[in-house]
Amino acid sequence: MIRKLKHWLLWATLAIALLVTLTQLLQLYGLAGQNRLIGQLLAGKDVGADDLATSAPEVRMARAVYLSRHQRYDEALATLNLLLQQSGAVAQAQTRYNLGNLYLRQAMEKAQAGNINEAMPLLGLAKQAYREALMLDSNFWDAKYNLEVAMRLLPEMDRITSGDEQDDLNQKTQLWTTLPGFPRGLP
Amino acid sequence: MQALQRIRLSLALVIVTMLLAACSGASNRALRDFQVQTPRPFGYVIGDTIRHRILIETRSGMALERNSLPAQGRLNRWLQLNEISISEQDGGDGKQYQIELLYQQFYAPLEVKELSIPGFALRFRQHGQTLEQPVAPWPFTVAPLRELVVRQDQHGEYMRPDQAPSLLNDRAIVQRVFMALFVAISIVLRLAWLYGYLPGLPQRSVFKRAQRKLQNLGLQQLSQALGALHAAFNGLHGKPVFLHKLAEFYQSHPEYRSIADELAWFFDYSNRYFFGDASTMPQENDLQKIKTVCLHCREIERGSR
Numbered sequence: 001m002i003r004k005l006k007h008w009l010l011w012a013t014l015a016i017a018l019l020v021t022l023t024q025l026l027q028l029y030g031l032a033g034q035n036r037l038i039g040q041l042l043a044g045k046d047v048g049a050d051d052l053a054t055s056a057p058e059v060r061m062a063r064a065v066y067l068s069r070h071q072r073y074d075e076a077l078a079t080l081n082l083l084l085q086q087s088g089a090v091a092q093a094q095t096r097y098n099l100g101n102l103y104l105r106q107a108m109e110k111a112q113a114g115n116i117n118e119a120m121p122l123l124g125l126a127k128q129a130y131r132e133a134l135m136l137d138s139n140f141w142d143a144k145y146n147l148e149v150a151m152r153l154l155p156e157m158d159r160i161t162s163g164d165e166q167d168d169l170n171q172k173t174q175l176w177t178t179l180p181g182f183p184r185g186l187p
Numbered sequence: 188m189q190a191l192q193r194i195r196l197s198l199a200l201v202i203v204t205m206l207l208a209a210c211s212g213a214s215n216r217a218l219r220d221f222q223v224q225t226p227r228p229f230g231y232v233i234g235d236t237i238r239h240r241i242l243i244e245t246r247s248g249m250a251l252e253r254n255s256l257p258a259q260g261r262l263n264r265w266l267q268l269n270e271i272s273i274s275e276q277d278g279g280d281g282k283q284y285q286i287e288l289l290y291q292q293f294y295a296p297l298e299v300k301e302l303s304i305p306g307f308a309l310r311f312r313q314h315g316q317t318l319e320q321p322v323a324p325w326p327f328t329v330a331p332l333r334e335l336v337v338r339q340d341q342h343g344e345y346m347r348p349d350q351a352p353s354l355l356n357d358r359a360i361v362q363r364v365f366m367a368l369f370v371a372i373s374i375v376l377r378l379a380w381l382y383g384y385l386p387g388l389p390q391r392s393v394f395k396r397a398q399r400k401l402q403n404l405g406l407q408q409l410s411q412a413l414g415a416l417h418a419a420f421n422g423l424h425g426k427p428v429f430l431h432k433l434a435e436f437y438q439s440h441p442e443y444r445s446i447a448d449e450l451a452w453f454f455d456y457s458n459r460y461f462f463g464d465a466s467t468m469p470q471e472n473d474l475q476k477i478k479t480v481c482l483h484c485r486e487i488e489r490g491s492r
Contacts, residue, residue: 151295
């Protein structure tokens with residue numbers, strides 16, 4: 001009886017092993033497809049929306065990078081905002097950094113075009129995004145560098161960041177997260 | 188008179204000394220040990236974390252007021268406290284505290300600049316009284332990451348590019364594929380061995396061959412059928428197997444003991460057929476039984492019985 005059981009157990013294990021092999025091969029095939037999409041996006045070729053619907057966060061991140069490179073900022077922002085909900089500290093930090101870059105790039109373009117007032121809130125958002133990325137990963141050197149770029153971009157920032165310390169300590173609110181000049185009426 | 192003055196003076200000195208000793212001993216009485224452990228005070232850049240550790244050993248009856256510690260979150264425009272953890276241990280007749288503070292600074296200086304993590308006062312409570320122990324401000328220097336005259340590229344000021352996602356890692360899946368394949372191949376080999384498909388192992392397929400021969404034999408070739416099955420037993424055992432030597436056969440092949448009745452019938456029938464009187468006429472049913480014995484032997488041979 002035990003011999004019989006052992007014999008059929010062998011067959012059952014074989015069936016399971018073959019099933020696992022098959023499913024893993026299918027997964028591998030899917031993964032290779034996703035990696036192909038990432039490569040395509042990073043090489044500068046867009047992919048269809050159908051391909052993105054069920055794709056991994058990495059593919060959507062690659063699309064956000066692609067969109068940002070092609071100045072399609074609104075679409076890039078929407079893609080990155082969706083990615084903010086994903087798990088994993090590394091991916092979260094990366095998403096926030098790319099979000100910061102998106103704001104910073106827009107702010108630079110606005111500043112170059114002379115729209116300083118529009119650049120300011122964008123800079124505030126960029127700094128906030130970089131700070132969040134650095135809170136998740138304090139060794140994120142690119143985020144450190146770009147946060148310094150954002151901090152120094154406008155002359156006003158220079159004055160404030162190098163201002164006297166007592167003043168810095170007292171100023172607890174971040175400078176550019178709100179638009180200056182908005183009326184704050186009482187209810 | 189002079190002696191009296193001298194006595195008064197020395198008395199006053201003694202009182203003053205005692206008072207001084209009492210005053211200086213006040214904090215020592217309260218805290219047995221107080222240490223602030225800090226890292227190097229230089230070489231920080233924007234976004235760096237700074238860990239401070241405060242070790243306290245109190246005397247009995249003293250308790251730390253936890254709300255005297257700085258609150259987690261932003262302390263000022265460039266400094267925030269990311270983590271704060273307090274571990275408390277009961278010592279001999281007091282308590283031991285270990286406070287870990289993880290600061291992160293976000294100051295972007297134009298040149299190396301000294302900053303300071305603000306100090307605070309730790310409060311302890313003992314029998315309704317409050318005692319304060321100051322933690323001094325901690326000065327350190329920060330350095331810029333960028334040059335004063337900034338680099339320009341085609342988009343304006345130089346900035347670090349976007350982080351491209353890394354390709355999806357397929358190592359785990361490949362590992363699983365190989366593991367599953369290894370298991371599958373091992374089992375296939377084992378089954379091939381059991382079923383006698385591996386070349387060079389004739390011992391594993393004696394009943395398989397006998398079964399193949401028996402398939403095409405009719406009642407007229409009963410002697411051939413019996414001979415084929417005998418040959419199979421002899422081949423497996425390495426020497427002739429007889430009815431009276433079955434016990435010896437079972438000793439070297441115990442797995443066949445489960446069909447001992449069938450084997451006993453077969454050897455008995457064979458004896459009667461070859462050496463008995465000719466009165467017993469072979470029946471179709473007998474050939475079928477012989478084929479069944481062979482089938483059961485084949486099942487035992489491949490391990491499925």
